[in-house]
Amino acid sequence: MAQPIRFRQAASPLKASCQQCSLSNLCLPLAIEENDLGRLEEIVQQGRIYNRGEHIFDQSTPFRSCFAVKSGSVKTSIITEGGEEQVTGFFMPGELVGLDSMSGESYACTAKALERTSVCEFPIDKLEELTGKLPDLQHHMFRLMGQEIQNSHQLALLLSKNTAEERIASLLLSLSSRFQRRRMSPTNFSLPMARNDIANFLGLAVETVSRVFTRFQNQGIIHARGREVELLDVEALQLVTREFSRQSCQQ
Amino acid sequence: MAQPIRFRQAASPLKASCQQCSLSNLCLPLAIEENDLGRLEEIVQQGRIYNRGEHIFDQSTPFRSCFAVKSGSVKTSIITEGGEEQVTGFFMPGELVGLDSMSGESYACTAKALERTSVCEFPIDKLEELTGKLPDLQHHMFRLMGQEIQNSHQLALLLSKNTAEERIASLLLSLSSRFQRRRMSPTNFSLPMARNDIANFLGLAVETVSRVFTRFQNQGIIHARGREVELLDVEALQLVTREFSRQSCQQ
DNA sequence: CATCCAAATTGATGCAAATCAAATTGCTAC
DNA sequence: GTAGCAATTTGATTTGCATCAATTTGGATG
Structure with a gap:
């Protein structure tokens, strides 16, 4: 110490x-x-x-x-x-x-x-x-x-089963837990990559990534300004990643 | 021998x-x-x-x-x-x-x-x-x-960049070359998997897989009856898998 | 500080494939 | 053979996201 x-x-x-x-x-x-x-x-x-x-x-x-x-x-x-x-x-x-x-x-x-x-x-x-x-x-x-x-x-x-929102929520949560394992804040970090890279990685258009970010922001789930991201509601994010499966089960 | x-x-x-x-x-x-x-x-x-x-x-x-x-x-x-x-x-x-x-x-x-x-x-x-x-x-x-x-x-x-036709053409060509390496006909084989598995693997709906198969058949590229498949025009199939990239280059 | 270019955002429109619905084919088993 | 169920095909409709277009923001540079 x-x-x-x-x-x-x-x-x-x-x-x-x-x-x-x-x-x-x-x-x-x-x-x-x-x-x-x-x-x-x-x-x-x-x-x-x-x-x-x-x-x-x-x-x-x-x-x-x-x-x-x-x-x-x-x-x-x-x-x-x-x-x-x-x-x-x-x-x-x-x-x-x-x-x-x-x-x-x-x-x-x-x-x-x-x-x-x-x-x-x-x-x-x-x-x-x-x-x-x-x-x-x-x-x-x-x-x-x-x-x-x-x-x-x-x-x-x-890529094959999830919506744009689910993909982005998954990525954010993955980054979060990897930052945490490295003794950095899991809720407050700076994205190392550009929106373009996120889009390409997740099989989306840049515009879609941008829109989902602002949608999450409007819902109060995250706060994003450029590459700086704050996860305001991790549980909500986790919920998003499971949205698809929940819907399938409800039938 | x-x-x-x-x-x-x-x-x-x-x-x-x-x-x-x-x-x-x-x-x-x-x-x-x-x-x-x-x-x-x-x-x-x-x-x-x-x-x-x-x-x-x-x-x-x-x-x-x-x-x-x-x-x-x-x-x-x-x-x-x-x-x-x-x-x-x-x-x-x-x-x-x-x-x-x-x-x-x-x-x-x-x-x-x-x-x-x-x-x-x-x-x-x-x-x-x-x-x-x-x-x-x-x-x-x-x-x-x-x-x-x-x-x-x-x-x-x-999954992230290719159309339904491109995905299916790729799968058929992959299977073809793997059959060939096993001393079996590269153009005439029986699919080991159901349409459903193909669809799931390629991130498509079953209906889409079915439609692409019939489209290829109508174009004379393949002949398919159930799981029996014959590749009639391998070059055309290869062309399909590269369609996307060619279009990008033409711009 | 102003300029320039790349990155990001926002809006309008189109389309490929999903979904919904129904008919057909093909097995399996009796 | 034929009954019954699963797999496949075909058609009609919907939709999420891409694409196109236009700003806006931001970071780098002189």
């Missing part, structure tokens, strides 16, 4: 120290015993800092590493031959980006910093070598990848 | 033999050297045969095993609290079902046999133990899981 949190977050710029990182209870170290942590530190590379809009990696370039977000946030998206973009995820500190690329020799998506963002880099060959030696780390990687599959199944569910 | 294929497909009912399985170039053995195959056979269990509609595992029950489809086909789906179903995938012989459940202690979805189906069972603790010893197998598991993530990202893309 006496120790300022800032100190633990900012690691030395040259070598990453997982032991002193404040995210060790969210990130890969979570799975590793104290005395094996050094082996993870041996392979992790202190990534550079990316400014808003900079690419961390690009779709179709050789797949070399997975990246853990250290601070800031990241958006991943796939680009089709026709040039349309589909946002596939938003990543917060402690989350691992690039797992979908484990299936091939090149990145399956593009990762872009949504704000000033720093990352840790895990070269994939070294990481796989280490997971072969540390069963707990291997297990954790399987867990993370399984979770990633589930996440996108949930997204598919949202 | 002289050896009948049927012989190699039907393994002994008591013990699974990966070496003699005709799917060894699709399934897990694909990743394993000849002399390590025995170790996989040690942990694989010959699953029972499921009739159409029977559950192979159920969402929220304890996660014990992944299953490789040996013959027949499987549908996975998640059920929400509200009771709505979202089909998350269809699995053909050689494909591994249950990877999304690796993230927790219970199955993340329900797996149902779409027809008379036999499977091989891989107890997850044994499998993880083995992947720790065989780097190639571990690498292959990572590949499979990464591919699974990509698949559902593609599904999300389909």
Whole structure:
């Protein structure tokens, strides 16, 4: 408590120290015993800092590493031959980006910093070598990848069955709980992404996102000004996400 | 060639033999050297045969095993609290079902046999133990899981950006190429799933699926009678899946 | 501070697909 | 065969959201 949190977050710029990182209870170290942590530190590379809009990696370039977000946030998206973009995820500190690329020799998506963002880099060959030696780390990687599959199944569910309001309420609640796990306010936060990204991610037009935001605001459920969002009535939001199912049951 | 294929497909009912399985170039053995195959056979269990509609595992029950489809086909789906179903995938012989459940202690979805189906069972603790010893197998598991993530990202893309015709054309082409890889006709096959499952998977109403099928039929692109489908003009189908992007580019 | 461009909002209109309704086909079983 | 039920098809109508169009706001830059 006496120790300022800032100190633990900012690691030395040259070598990453997982032991002193404040995210060790969210990130890969979570799975590793104290005395094996050094082996993870041996392979992790202190990534550079990316400014808003900079690419961390690009779709179709050789797949070399997975990246853990250290601070800031990241958006991943796939680009089709026709040039349309589909946002596939938003990543917060402690989350691992690039797992979908484990299936091939090149990145399956593009990762872009949504704000000033720093990352840790895990070269994939070294990481796989280490997971072969540390069963707990291997297990954790399987867990993370399984979770990633589930996440996108949930997204598919949202896209195929839910209304615009339900999709946006779900996203807000998801962000809320992820902020909370990071010791930040679950009701008062600043969206890392633009309305455009939200719309693309949720399969909506920007205009629709905008309209739903103002509708929620008029109903007193949220207060939004630009990217600053305050959740005024979390229960109402949760209710919105279940509206559809409730209606089906009433019949 | 002289050896009948049927012989190699039907393994002994008591013990699974990966070496003699005709799917060894699709399934897990694909990743394993000849002399390590025995170790996989040690942990694989010959699953029972499921009739159409029977559950192979159920969402929220304890996660014990992944299953490789040996013959027949499987549908996975998640059920929400509200009771709505979202089909998350269809699995053909050689494909591994249950990877999304690796993230927790219970199955993340329900797996149902779409027809008379036999499977091989891989107890997850044994499998993880083995992947720790065989780097190639571990690498292959990572590949499979990464591919699974990509698949559902593609599904999300389909759901959020494509029209009903495009979604159905994509599904037909996906099935076609998967049949082809299994040495079956890519243009003449029998759909393992009902219209209802197709609709649910693609985020459409059954009626819409039906209408698109007849529209394709009237255009001479396919010939469909019940579950029997013949692709008469594959190029036209491919064109349909790219219609959207082409229009965007013309502007 | 003024300028410029991108992002966000608000309003009007059109359309693809959902929903509602009904007929037809195809199984399964007796 | 035929009774009965589920799956599929076809038609009519409705609707949520996209699209088009026009402001307004906000952030970056000189």
